[in-house]
Amino acid sequence: QITLKESGPTLVKPTQTLTLTCTFSGFSLSTSGVGVGWIRQPPGKALEWLALIYWDDDKRYSPSLKSRLTITKDTSKNQVVLTMTNMDPVDTATYYCAHSGDDILTAYFGYWGQGTLVTVSS
């Protein structure tokens, strides 16, 4: 049974760095065929893909946010961490992590975490 769960702060101030952790079970990111992605959704708006990390440590980022994002994995802890620098109120959103296949042609998201709402406000 695959599960994922996001954790991190619910409130960050503008210009701060956001660090989110995705803790998962039911699969290993050291096994071929696996990826974990981050997707966000501002309140009342559509889904936006942010980043993906694959089992072989290949990393992909949204071009519009690439300069602000870093995705890493800790296979021993079954965790994926996303950091986003220079947070702004427009980054207020629910952030999801999700399980995918191991390359772009299997990068649909079959399992999702429950999401975590991050509000950016002073």
Next chain:
Amino acid sequence: AIRMTQSPSSLSASTGDRVTITCRASQGISSYLAWYQQKPGKAPKLLIYAASTLQSGVPSRFSGSGSGTDFTLTISCLQSEDFATYYCQQYYSYPITFGQGTRLEIK
């Protein structure tokens, strides 16, 4: 980036109706398209991948078709639990992109 455009943006229908949602890609994506259902306050749920392959456990009243640039999601006989927002997603090339969503409401 490949732009995904869904139509309509919202749709009113009744239980038992057949509904179709369209997703158009700004360039060809072969069959690398997924559909998701999202209910308020919940994470998206994968319904269909590879344009027409039903995810395990998804009712057979959901079906997908299309390739290239034009895709459809059809719900053959609406049930009360199907009223939600639906998103398409392309995974043909980076950046991965989603449609803007189609809200399916009860008439």
